[in-house]
Amino acid sequence: MSKGKIMLAAVEVFSENGYHRASMDEIALRAQVAKGTLYYNFPGKSQLFKAIVKEGFEKVMVRIQADLTAPIPLKEKILLTVRHHLHLFLDARHFSHIAFNELSNGIEQDVLDELNTLKQRHLAFLAGILEEGKCEERYLRDFDANLAAAGIIGTLQHMCQYYLSHQDRYAREELERDAFMMISEGLFNKVE
Amino acid sequence: MSKGKIMLAAVEVFSENGYHRASMDEIALRAQVAKGTLYYNFPGKSQLFKAIVKEGFEKVMVRIQADLTAPIPLKEKILLTVRHHLHLFLDARHFSHIAFNELSNGIEQDVLDELNTLKQRHLAFLAGILEEGKCEERYLRDFDANLAAAGIIGTLQHMCQYYLSHQDRYAREELERDAFMMISEGLFNKVE
Amino acid sequence: MSKGKIMLAAVEVFSENGYHRASMDEIALRAQVAKGTLYYNFPGKSQLFKAIVKEGFEKVMVRIQADLTAPIPLKEKILLTVRHHLHLFLDARHFSHIAFNELSNGIEQDVLDELNTLKQRHLAFLAGILEEGKCEERYLRDFDANLAAAGIIGTLQHMCQYYLSHQDRYAREELERDAFMMISEGLFNKVE
Amino acid sequence: MSKGKIMLAAVEVFSENGYHRASMDEIALRAQVAKGTLYYNFPGKSQLFKAIVKEGFEKVMVRIQADLTAPIPLKEKILLTVRHHLHLFLDARHFSHIAFNELSNGIEQDVLDELNTLKQRHLAFLAGILEEGKCEERYLRDFDANLAAAGIIGTLQHMCQYYLSHQDRYAREELERDAFMMISEGLFNKVE
DNA sequence: GATGAATGAGCTTTCATTCAT
């Protein structure tokens, strides 16, 4: 059907040009359907955008959740989560670019609202893992879990972004190691 | 003169609406000048945007640098830097929103390029501080300084963003404490 | 379809107002289509202009060529050509006004270039007829055929222009007679 | 004074860009005066344009007239006139480009009217010379003098234009010879 | 289900002109 082709094309076009510069013409062209077909399948540009981000977030969370059902130690869980997000920010770059850069202002309010909800849910999901760790293992510092989750996402996103524009300088293992260290142990040596 | 009024209005409008939804009409209206005056003072929308971000980055860096000239211990320096960035992301929200959310795609390439340069410079500036700490005090873990700097900015930005949309739930001190802890010591207790 | 309506309206508007004063709004109005329709059918103002002139030149040359295929004497050919150009400058006034007056500066360079090419081709076409006459009938003076062709067009254009702004004073036959005489025999009597 | 500088600059700018693309900014820049100064010296763009063309036409006619006062034979007079116009179209290219290409439509009506008057006067002046020849020397064919004058100007203008864009192919003497021949004797040999 | 010609609101930009100095 057309719906799939359109969504695939739309992810690309939105991520390459940003929400506003992405034109329905371009998406139709890339999806090899007529412009009218876009409107036959989606109510409008903003709803198409919404559909894409929603689907993307759901896929990601399902995948992570599947990996975390097994009862593994917290540290392991966090390492896994970090890996998943590296994958998200590096390999599913099209989607993550849309989801994390294009959600600021300048988009129809209703879309923005729903997308923020999705991001909140994602955050809450991460926070849940942390909370769990805090209760069960009294292993974690006394953070607010939501703030900490936000911090983690931020760390990963920006490190990946930097990595992507300087791929020649680093190996992916370095990135992974530094990211995990940063998140789990912070900047300072605990020597003293 | 008009130039100042325009830049002030433009920061607001850009941050409220994003680059593309911000219209020159609105900026002119807000600055209480005629539309032509915008073009008398700036070559065009993208250059106006560029001018604003540039000026903002420069101000921020000058302010931080001024605070860090005194020979204070690294931990102190980082605390200070964190505070400055909290200020940036919370109080100079208009600017930081532009500078860190609006720099994705969909903006004229030349503007994007220069703005990325500014962000790199900002990162390099932070990395410089870390590097210094690494050399002089062998206090820091063996990170790549640039990656670490990116991680720090990311942490702060996302934590602040979360904080801003849940201001009712947290006191600023909490945010500050958690942010600093997160950055300096990471998630985990070092007990065992 | 709209394309035809637009071109018809555009010829009128361009010829009445000149390229720069002709506005896309006016053309759309005259063609009874929405402004967007202009841009749906043509990439922009300059390309619309180009399309019009191109089509016009082609029509003219085809018509003349069709009349000149028969093997008639040179003098006859030239008389015919003169008649065709009188028709062009007098009856297809809208088009010829565009094609011969609006091709100066102040128009997008690429359009100008192509339009000059068209004019050159038209000239070359005339020059070809003359050249033929020179070879076959050693009837013509020893002109450079291109220069002569340019001279002929110039003569006709300016005479027609003068005639058009003083139609009350002359009959069309006078114009035709004088034009042909001027071109074929020049100012002076060959009496002596 | 500024007036002179402005007119000099304006001739250049108008001829390079055409009336509409020529901007008052550019003229002011080129004349090295402030924009306000243009309006101090001339009521507006169209009046500045008018002033330039008027001055130009007057200069030309004065120069020709000065050369024709002496009682020389008609043929000589016409040769001289041709030479003067070659000079006009080739060497005073800036001015003649304005005067003969930019006078179509798309210019304020009142300016257009006056400029047409100037062109008419110029034509009438040439026609006067021809008329004289017709009466005194019964040497000329029985043309309408005005139509003939228009034809002459047209011939010269177009030949010069062609020559200018193919300067590599012709010597100026060739142009002069062909132009004079064309005008005085037409295309055909009178052998028979 | 799918099409694509047509739309029109809204945008950035240009530029002749004004006027306080």
Next chain:
DNA sequence: AATGAATGAAAGCTCATTCAT
């Protein structure tokens, strides 16, 4: 006599959306 910051009307163009087929 000269300036130049400021103006605002008018232009070209984009693009999400509609609708008859």
